[in-house]
Amino acid sequence: MLYFSRLKTALILLACALGVLFSLPNVMRAPAGWLPWRQLHLGLDLKGGSYLLLQVDMDAVLRERLEGLVDTARRALIAGNVGYQSLAAQPAQDRVVFRLRDNAQQAAALKALRDALGTSAAGATPELQVQASTDGTVSITLSPPALQERASAAVQQSIEIVRRRIDETGVVDPQIARQGVDRIVVQLPGVSDPERIKQLLGKTAKMTFHLLDSAANTTAASPPPGVEFLPMQDNPAQKLPIRKRVEVDGGDLTDARAAENPQTNEWVVDFAFNAAGARRFADITRANTGKPFAIVLDNKVISAPVIREPIIGGRGQISGRFDARSATDLALLLRAGALPAPLTVVEERSIGPELGADSIRAGALALGVGFGLVIVFMGVFYGLFGWIANLALVVNLILMLGILSLLQATLTLPGMAGILLTLGMAVDANILINERIREEARAGRGPVAAMEAGFQRAFSTILDSNATALLAHVMLFVFGTGPVRGFAVTITVGIITSLFTATMLARLIMVRWYGRLRPAALPV
């Protein structure tokens, strides 16, 4: 226990040197660009910024998919001349059902549906299952794996759209990541008022162009089939009879810009379609010249102008009583694309830069004072070996910093508390060793034997006592979120580094000190 081979000594010193090296990036600039210069990141609670947790509306994903199926089924049945009634989506059962008017048409109905949906009866893992029962009801059911896949794709796609929208706002270095099954975490450093971003993310921005059913009476209790009554954006009381069929989809847009109409001083959004969209837009406007045409955004009618002439070039303009900001935002949303499902902000945590700076000051002060108190305590109560422990403590701090930088961990305010607590607990190992050496010396052992026995006997105790603390904090990391995770990370890293500094480094110094001076009694 008292003998350190040259190799072991070298390895211990090398580890300390590496710790210093890896913590350097936090205090100085990279001397050369090619060097891996990894720093500790400051958490949003210290540097200011916003944390948003978004929830993807999975029910909406399902409902939309089922609505699409209803539409497909209706067309297939009409094309196949099959009589049906009460065709509707049942989201609770993941299916679409209808009833045949004539049970004899069952085979024809199934064939029409399977052809239209592209599912043969012998499909390997069919996304859909078409079933008919003897009483004439037919159901099209989505399979669970297909649902999961669709939900997963929806979250993935949402992340992409969220990223595009945030990039458009000019936020520097946003972090967007999936959390769990249906949530998205957005971290916006430097944004202390995320209201505009919350509003931008809260809009699906699904823009579609529809024809109107001029024959429908909007005061009727329920709209005729294939038509729905949608409110005007700027006047929700006024409803328009909109045909459900989407004539042109906003997904075909290639560009959208806010602009001010020089004649009317009104803000408008100019848009341009891709080739496919332009062709369809031209066809529709040609066939329906003189009729009103509705532009619908998220189930609200922005405007329903009458088509004066066919629009051939694939360019158009939306006017709907915008001001500069709402026009800019709409253009931004259209450029970034529609979300596959509505997003809801379920958690916001914003910290202004002033509070972040306050927190850093408070944390640093506490850290400094606490560190000082521990060092004075060790010096006063444990003498020379206490000062050796203090040296090991400083190295421990540097090693922690180095490892946390290497992991590119995020330093949060609770994380700073974690560092301080680690320092307080790290000396426990030194205390255990010193007390043990003292006991052995008092029991009559010579210095060498006392040190030897002290290190050896204290070691298993140190391992046991640290293992339980380690377990608790690893669990905290697994289940914790945000700043609390920062706490768990610093403490976990600190426990590991303190094991090294207390049982290896401090011991090495003590043994070297003894070998150099050979005192008759130990300063314990």
Next chain:
Amino acid sequence: MLIRPRFRLVPDGTRIAFMRGRFLGLAVSAVLSLLSLGLFIYPGLNLGIDFKGGIVIEARTPGPADFAKIRASLTREHLDTTGVQRFGAEDDVLIRLESQPNEAATQAAADRVRHALDQAVPGTKVLRVDAVGASVSADLLHEGMLALAISFLMILMYIWFRFEWEFAVGAVVTLLLDITKTVGFLVVTRLQFDFVMVAAILTVLGYSTNDKVVVYDRMRENLRKYKSMPLRQLIDLSINETLNRTLGTSMTVFLASLPLALFGGETLSGFAWTMLFGIVVGTSSSIFIAAPILLFLGEHRLRKDAVAARPAKPPAAA
């Protein structure tokens, strides 16, 4: 060159008969824990927004805050606040709102408070906004409790694996008593119970276990060393032998936590006060709770042969 220690926390060779106070220790602890349980049921923990949902907004007004104006402006926005209060300095305002009926409304309310503040006192800086929806807070509560439960189980398993089962039972019962008292402390002080507090409780748990492990370790060693010493005497001896270490480590952790409580700011001070309380409870329970439990459980098991033996002579090392 020889720098000797200046002081000792406890003189060497103390022979305090801790086990004499075993009934008193257990009784006091049990009463405190029962009281804490009662407090936990009523009035209960002061759940923070992490676990209850809701909105907390901290703002700094230019000059001393005009609370009447701010309240009026919030009322105009039809915001039903549960508290508008001074927070530290006289220009710092803390506004609390309950969780709204749905997620979108919660977020919208947070934005409306921002507007109301700006209208009431232009130039107000919003320092912090926490708006947590009901679904998130339910998930956080679930995760926090899961973290506590699993950590507890893992500590139990570790001690069971490393020590005889009497030690494991002793440790777990003691930890339960420690935790209930910490919860009681949180209820009495009305400190906000947020996720950071789960971290504090876990840290207290880890620290308290650490303390018990060290004392148990010494008992185990002494069981092998003094084959014929009665358990009661052996436990007293072990506690005395480790007393300097127990108090020393408690002191360093206490000294590290104290500045956090005093200057650590709002977020950390609650955490740190809980830590400080936990250190005191954890240290005393190692001596007055964990050891007596072991004495009751182990009287006839750990020391079968020594029940009839007369008290052995105290060893030289003590």
